[in-house]
Amino acid sequence: NAGVTQTPKFQVLKTGQSMTLQCAQDMNHEYMSWYRQDPGMGLRLIHYSVGAGITDQGEVPNGYNVSRSTTEDFPLRLLSAAPSQTSVYFCASSYWPGRHEQYFGPGTRLTVT
Amino acid sequence: GENVEQHPSTLSVQEGDSAVIKCTYSDSASNYFPWYKQELGKRPQLIIDIRSNVGEKKDQRIAVTLNKTAKHFSLHITETQPEDSAVYFCAASRAGANSKLTFGKGITLSVRP
Numbered sequence: 001n002a003g004v005t006q007t008p009k010f011q012v013l014k015t016g017q018s019m020t021l022q023c024a025q026d027m028n029h030e031y032m033s034w035y036r037q038d039p040g041m042g043l044r045l046i047h048y049s050v051g052a053g054i055t056d057q058g059e060v061p062n063g064y065n066v067s068r069s070t071t072e073d074f075p076l077r078l079l080s081a082a083p084s085q086t087s088v089y090f091c092a093s094s095y096w097p098g099r100h101e102q103y104f105g106p107g108t109r110l111t112v113t
Numbered sequence: 114g115e116n117v118e119q120h121p122s123t124l125s126v127q128e129g130d131s132a133v134i135k136c137t138y139s140d141s142a143s144n145y146f147p148w149y150k151q152e153l154g155k156r157p158q159l160i161i162d163i164r165s166n167v168g169e170k171k172d173q174r175i176a177v178t179l180n181k182t183a184k185h186f187s188l189h190i191t192e193t194q195p196e197d198s199a200v201y202f203c204a205a206s207r208a209g210a211n212s213k214l215t216f217g218k219g220i221t222l223s224v225r226p
Contacts (some may be wrong), residue, residue, distance in 0.1 A: 033214075042216045044216075058213065059114075098145050098208040
């Protein structure tokens with residue numbers, strides 16, 4: 001099993017550009033989520049999904065969109081990149097977040113200039 | 114929503130000593146409390162978790178204790194080694210398929226050789 005994969009590993013965007021961060025898992029997990037990690041701020045939940053076709057907002061959803069058309073994939077879209085979105089982004093998946101381990105992807109380091 | 118706080122934000126110990134990292138949470142309905150370790154440049158990984166029907170759980174050199182009345186839980190690492198140097202995140206969640214995991218801001222543990 002590849003586990004949770006993310007692409008790209010690094011990305012530089014200019015203010016106003018849009019892009020999609022890809023996330024895929026091969027563990028048949030229903031629950032998937034996106035976090036951003038900033039120095040001193042911990043892991044903050046952006047959006048999450050409890051199954052295909054179902055998504056919901058987390059703590060910091062503004063400026064991001066998600067969709068979940070399959071169990072395996074959960075892409076994160078930046079609509080119009082801003083310097084405040086410079087961060088490391090982690091995708092995670094699990095069976096049931098209130099009882100089971102969340103498996104994290106390797107992360108995407110995004111810089112917005 | 115849930116609020117998880119970690120104390121202290123940094124901790125330095127001598128190799129072989131014990132380290133204790135404390136977390137408090139605000140939602141009395143939370144009943145799942147995992148700890149994640151993140152080495153420099155790596156993804157967070159689960160090291161131990163505890164559920165509210167248990168007061169203490171051990172796994173070799175690490176243990177977690179939970180006090181539901183006071184709404185705090187702690188990670189204990191004995192006989193610390195340089196490879197224990199990392200950022201440690203505590204988190205809390207309610208049960209339920211739609212539950213969300215809320216992370217603390219993280220503590221940087223440094224083990225001096």
